Amino acid sequence: MTDMVTHIRARISADALDKATRFFNAGLEDIFNELLQNARRAGATRVEIIEEPDHIIVRDDGVGMRNPETLLSFGKSGWEGETARLEDPAGMGFWSLSRRGCEIWSMPEGALSGWYAKITSKAFQGRESVPFETLDDERQGTGISFPKKDGGEMSVRPLLEKVAGFYPIPVFYSSHPDDPIEIVRSDFLEKAVRIETFDGGRIGVIPNGRWRDTIAANFFGLTLSPSTPDVHETFNAGSYHAAFDFTGGAGLELVLPARKEMVLNDAWRDLLEAGERAIYRHIASCKDHSLAYKDYCRAHELGVDLSQARDWxxxxxxxxxxxxxxxxxxxxxxxxxxxxxxxxxxxxxxxxxxxxxxxxxxxxxxxxxxxxxxxxxxxxxxxxxxxxxxxxxxxxxxxxxxxxxxxxxxxxxxxxxxxxxxxxxxxxxxxxxxxxxxxxxxxxxxxxxxxxxxxxxxxxxxxxxxxxxxxxxxxxxxxxxxxxxxxxxxxxxxxxxxxxxxSYQTQRRDYEIAAYARACEVLIGKEAALIAFIRDHAAEHVRWTCPSDRRVVIVIDNYNVDVAFAEPPIEVAAADKTAAPPPGA
Structure with missing residues (x-):
């Protein structure tokens, strides 16, 4: 008789490391997002991005890394204290470099020396070990250099303007170290008409223009596009969506490893309801509204006292x-x-x-x-x-x-x-x-x-x-x-x-002509309508071609058309009538 297994325990297979290069898409956006988050957690006051012909260097002035062993410990972040409690770091972000490989060096705060290592894709996959070298005379912080892709990669500066637009720390870009340019940053909720706080960040009520911005959540510069509450007034009077600026905590979780989606847990569901409530509070603060009755009822379910829609x-x-x-x-x-x-x-x-x-x-x-x-x-x-x-x-x-x-x-x-x-x-x-x-x-x-x-x-x-x-x-x-x-x-x-x-214009003109002919037929008779139809067509299409001093006779007989000038000309006939009055006058 075959022995039955009575217990099993979750574990990470060595095969997972072999697939490490597929955990992230190896694109610059993922890499910058992860390295910027690590710099912020390390207490950096500035981050420098240097673009060289074949490589990109990311440097910060944070506290540095004392134990580089955590770099290749998948799922072990090495972050402690408030950072670990509020942000629940996953220890996976560094693996965004796994397909490209990188060089990394760090000078820990207060240390006499730092370290340097070159980590290849095979090292990320666990196929080879990584030797470390001692590094002296390096400024405090961490630096990482990784290769550019061959063609097809987005320019670095525009991409930085996207990923660092709401980042809380100054970011400087340069194509050579002596000419850094600070990336423009702004408040994620600067367009909000109402801002409320919650344990873990801020809720903003954002008015929608012709369309809503799909970016509705910000995690220290890492922007997400989750589905968030929308409330629309009728008559196109206004519409709003909730946006969230996270500072950590509140039980919120991101889908790992790339952290581009929210985990649909109870904390996120509660926050969505709080966002909906904030929208209704803003509408309640306005003079009037044109909410549908169902939305009016929903506001009251959420504890927001609204007046009835204005009677317009x-x-x-x-x-x-x-x-x-x-x-x-x-x-x-x-x-x-x-x-x-x-x-x-x-x-x-x-x-x-x-x-x-x-x-x-x-x-x-x-x-x-x-x-x-x-x-x-x-x-x-x-x-x-x-x-x-x-x-x-x-x-x-x-x-x-x-x-x-x-x-x-x-x-x-x-x-x-x-x-x-x-x-x-x-x-x-x-x-x-x-x-x-x-x-x-x-x-x-x-x-x-x-x-x-x-x-x-x-x-x-x-x-x-x-x-x-x-x-x-x-x-x-x-x-x-x-x-x-x-x-x-x-x-x-x-x-x-x-x-x-x-064309639309031709179709409408033809229908209008036919409708007018039909109206004339009904109101003044078929023959009179036909005469009016021919007269109107002549007035629209033919009249302007006729000399103003001549009379034109058009004869249409059995679909044959004959055109001639009446003789004599109008002014001659008028002169003859003046010079020779009729007999008996």
């Missing part, structure tokens, strides 16, 4: 087919008698509804803002939640079921293939009534409003649009072709983005 809404503006969204009218304070348009239908329906409401049935119309549902003042407003259309002709009433679908119908009778008589009978009712359903304080009521015009049909081609117009509007000429064609364009025109389609 946008005036109602119907969407067009081109954009399929309502216009962004200026916000205004909700007035007495306000009614919210909470109908969420197609542009055709919304355009026709807007025309019906232009008659003044309501004094103040506002766009729906669903994010505010739950606020007392918003829930108390009257809201139009549904609209249907009834065509009344004598004693007959027909309910319109759909305005813009491919199978628009009245009482289930499709408009596809209607005869001219059917069209004449149905398209000219005595009345058109918009049947509104209004909801307020949990109760619903109906309201009927007369209008003079609605549109039905699919509308991809303006010729397909079927305007329904009351008899009175037609006989009293209450509509003109410009108004009707504008309504058709706003309700139906949407440019094609097909690769073979014309």
């Amino acid at each position: 809404l946008r005036s109602f503006s119907p969407p067009t087919a081109q954009d399929n969204w309502a216009g962004l009218d200026k916000l205004e304070s909700v007035k007495d008698g306000a009614v919210v348009i909470a109908v969420n239908e197609s542009p055709v329906i919304m355009q026709c509804l807007s025309r019906a409401l232009d008659g003044g049935a309501f004094s103040h119309l506002y766009q729906e803002h669903a994010a505010y549902e739950g606020y007392r003042w918003y829930d108390a407003l009257a809201k139009i939640i549904e609209v249907r259309w009834t065509l009344i002709d004598g004693d007959s009433e027909l309910v319109l079921l759909d305005l813009d679908g491919a199978h628009a119908s009245i009482d289930g009778v499709s408009f596809d293939g209607l005869t001219d008589k059917d069209w004449a009978d149905r398209a000219r009712p005595d009345r058109i009534v918009a049947n509104l359903v209004i909801e307020q304080d949990g109760a619903r009521r109906s309201l009927d409003i007369d209008t003079d015009l609605i549109l039905i049909g699919e509308g991809d081609d303006a010729e397909e649009v079927l305007p329904i117009i009351t008899k009175t509007a037609l006989t009293e000429r209450a509509l003109d072709p410009d108004d009707l064609s504008t309504l058709i364009v706003d309700s139906y025109f949407s440019p094609s983005d097909d690769a073979e389609a014309n």
Whole structure:
């Protein structure tokens, strides 16, 4: 019988050392981040980066290293006291040099001599030992020299400006020792509109511009991009994210060895909630806000007392087919008698509804803002939640079921293939009534409003649009072709983005011309519309080519075009009329 193993213990395999050159990506950013952190922990007051043709040297004036044995003890940091307690150093950062190898020397504080060693990639992998030499007459601190890569490496100075931008110690760069340049540094939270402290650092509330900065955490110059709380006000009024500037402690941990991510432990989750709370505290300190109701509730869950969102809404503006969204009218304070348009239908329906409401049935119309549902003042407003259309002709009433679908119908009778008589009978009712359903304080009521015009049909081609117009509007000429064609364009025109389609300007111009022709046909008759169409085209495209002192005659017969100047010229004909009056004058 085979003996069973009853206990196992974690250990580091020798194979792991053989893979040491893969613990880091061997890039300059990782190397600088790790060496700068080590210099800071060593109490350095300045760090120098010297770029030579083939090597880069990093030097600091810290306390130096008394025991170089820890350099190649993977996972043993050698840091003690407050540094070990607050930062939990992992003892892995030096291994960012494992693929390149390096030369290192150090003069410990108060020592009479220091040491020097050359550490190759094989040494990092445990394949060879490293001899140490005694070093005299060297200034206090530690220096490391490592080779550059052959091509494809980012320039040193711009990279230092990135990795040392929030570093707490002065960093100097030079391409030769006699001309050092100090790297510009700044406060990580300099853009914050609110700063709070926690046991382990600071929380900043950062306003987002057109987009948020993905860098949201700083660990003594080592920047990270964790997902942190975002809070957005509605109407694009403002948005904020939390950023964290760590000073150590608080139980926070970084994913090892490269330390580019946060460990999702309880301390980090608590800090994320603290960041969210800080954002709401900032919003509470402002005069007004436009938070969605769910965010308002979340603030109260976190113990932040917020007032309700300010009672501002946008005036109602119907969407067009081109954009399929309502216009962004200026916000205004909700007035007495306000009614919210909470109908969420197609542009055709919304355009026709807007025309019906232009008659003044309501004094103040506002766009729906669903994010505010739950606020007392918003829930108390009257809201139009549904609209249907009834065509009344004598004693007959027909309910319109759909305005813009491919199978628009009245009482289930499709408009596809209607005869001219059917069209004449149905398209000219005595009345058109918009049947509104209004909801307020949990109760619903109906309201009927007369209008003079609605549109039905699919509308991809303006010729397909079927305007329904009351008899009175037609006989009293209450509509003109410009108004009707504008309504058709706003309700139906949407440019094609097909690769073979014309430009947007050409598509819109062609649709506008077709919509105007359709409007003229409906309002003044097909023949008159055709004449107007030809006249308008001639005025737009031909008139400017004709001499101002000549009369041009254009004859189009069976698609053949003939053009001639009328004889005699205009001024000669006028002179003849003046000189020779007609008989009997």
